[in-house]
Amino acid sequence: MTLELTDVHVSFGNVRAVAGVSLTLASGSRMGIIGPNGSGKSTLINAISGIVRATGSIVIDGQRLRSGSPQGAAWRGISRTYQTPQTFTKLSVIENVMLAVRAAETRGPATWFQRGEYRRTVAALEFLTTVGLADLAEESAAILTYGQQQALALARALATGPKVLLLDEPAAGLNSAETEALSHTLQTVNDAGVSILLVEHKMDFVSALCPRVAVLAAGKLVADGPPAEVLSRPDVIDAYLGV
Ligand code: ADP
Ligand code: MG
Secondary structure (H helix, E strand, O other), X not given: OOEEEEEEEEEEOOEEEEEEEEEEEOOOOEEEEEOOOOOOHXXXXXXXXXXXXXXXXXXXXXXXXXXXXXXXXHHOOEEEOOOOOOOOOOOEHHHHHHHHHHHHHHHOHHHHOOOOHHHHHHHHHHHHHHOOOHHHOOOEHXXXXXXXXXXXXXXXXXXXXXXXXXXXXXXXXXXXXXXHHHHHHHHHHHHOOOEEEEEOOOHHHHHHHOOEEEEEEOOEEEEEEOHHHHHOOHHHHHHHHOO
16 A cells, blocks of 8 residues: 655644655555644644644545545555643543454445454454554553553554554653564554554664654755655754754
8 A cells, every 4th residue: 555645734823844755655654744733743742643734745556535534545455653642531441442443344345344243353362462562452542651642552552453554653752572562563564564654763773674764844844865864864863852
């Protein structure tokens, strides 16, 4: 599932949050997006997932996405996580995932393929196993640590059966063991054919996971290439230092 952005712009009043981004995420690939605070990383993910309106074109496998339509993006196989994990603390861990499984059935192209409740439970448990939360399936989501909430949010994103997964700083606030586990999970997910666009601050994490990294500064891509090469470029270092 190739994702192709051409001259994407998002403005909030006078703020040009994304100012003409073009990039291609090849089918089954992983790409990192780095950049200083306020450089437009979250807004770019919001544009792709239809949370905000954008101009320019966003095309997935030859089909143009309608701007500002989260349902349209989800229908085409785009799923995402947020900087702050989105979970339902009044529900159990597995119920959180089952909601996403059900939502995908009614909203996605797989409407014809309605599962029974038993099949949904099995599916939800599989996603919890992928993110390492199977042992906590019956617990209330309210007892989860921050890192476990992030893992649950990822399980919910996976439960929609994405072709492209957008992650907004998934390693922020995780300890090193959790970061390592997340890295392993994302490799497994990518090995299963899901393309990954990873917005992240932790350079080591991005470098280890993504063979290609793009740098956003003030809403524009200023570099794109292998992490070691990109991170040694003087203009990239300047962008980070706010020069
Ligand atoms: P990053 O994720 O790289 O830190 P953001 O995409 O969150 O950056 O923000 C980019 C710019 O857009 C910032 O100047 C931010 O203040 C602005 N911005 C983001 N979302 C909104 C919004 N909903 N309304 C107004 N301004 C916004
Ligand atoms: Mg952000």
